[in-house]
Amino acid sequence: MPRLGKMQKELLKSAQSKAATVIYPFTKEGLNIPKGLRGRWTYAEPEKCTGCKICERVCPSGAIEMIECRPEDFKTKTGFRPICHFDRCVLCNQCAESCPRNVIRLDAEFEMAFLSRDDMVIY
Ligand code: SF4
Numbered sequence: 021m022p023r024l025g026k027m028q029k030e031l032l033k034s035a036q037s038k039a040a041t042v043i044y045p046f047t048k049e050g051l052n053i054p055k056g057l058r059g060r061w062t063y064a065e066p067e068k069c070t071g072c073k074i075c076e077r078v079c080p081s082g083a084i085e086m087i088e089c090r091p092e093d094f095k096t097k098t099g100f101r102p103i104c105h106f107d108r109c110v111l112c113n114q115c116a117e118s119c120p121r122n123v124i125r126l127d128a129e130f131e132m133a134f135l136s137r138d139d140m141v142i143y
């Protein structure tokens with residue numbers, strides 16, 4: 021039986037080992053999403069929001085706007101709630117860290133392509 025050369029050995033090894041890449045974007049399975057990734061801005065727990073406006077005040081890029089609670093919203097104490105103009109957000113996490121009620125989060129959603137700026141207003 022012929023002896024295998026270095027190259028053939030390497031090829032055999034690669035053929036038998038697990039793929040090093042994943043077939044994203046067809047599936048997210050196997051993606052190594054780092055813990056604590058700052059992704060999409062989320063008004064995660066509206067029922068805890070008091071409408072205090074701290075998040076709006078601390079945002080360095082003016083991305084947060086306080087709007088009057090709409091009929092479909094949870095009604096906060098002040099009657100206002102934050103929305104995010106995500107096109108201005110720099111993902112600094114300041115709003116989430118400053119919110120006394122842990123209402124806001126930058127979640128692990130990293131697919132953030134939008135077709136228009138209007139689509140980037142997150143309620
Ligand atoms: S999200 Fe937090 S900081 Fe912002 S208004 Fe609500 S409670 Fe206040």
Ligand code: SF4
Nearest residue numbers: 079109110112113115
């Ligand atoms: S993450 Fe930073 S820039 Fe984005 S909305 Fe919060 S405070 Fe503003």
